[in-house]
Amino acid sequence: MAGSRSNQLVVPQANQAIQQLKLEAAQELGVQIPQDGYYGNVSTRDAGSLGGYITKKLVQIAEQQLSGGSR
Known part of the structure; x- marks a missing residue:
């Protein structure tokens, strides 16, 4: 999926x-990053937080x- 963006x-x-x-960001917020790189299954709330x-x-x-x- 990453190639179709x-x-x-x-x-x-x-x-x-x-x-x-x-x-x-994910570590700081406690959001699980998808191993396959597809964020479609991440909740809207988590995606917005990230x-x-x-x-x-x-x-x-x-x-x-x-x-x-x-920095």
């Missing part, structure tokens, strides 16, 4: 970092970079 990364090399961020957490972390990283701070 329509989203394209602007920086394809960032894929590993994004996957790591997903894993960290998305919100990831967005929050990405904003924090961007703010740190813009302020000249390190």
Whole structure:
């Protein structure tokens, strides 16, 4: 299923970092990540929590970079 997605990364090399961020978010929130990578069976609440957490972390990283701070 992963090959049929329509989203394209602007920086394809960032894929590993994004996957790591997903894993960290899932661990922090106690959400079980599907082994096959298919998120269709993840509850809407869990998927929303993951998305919100990831967005929050990405904003924090961007703010740190813009302020000249390190991660």
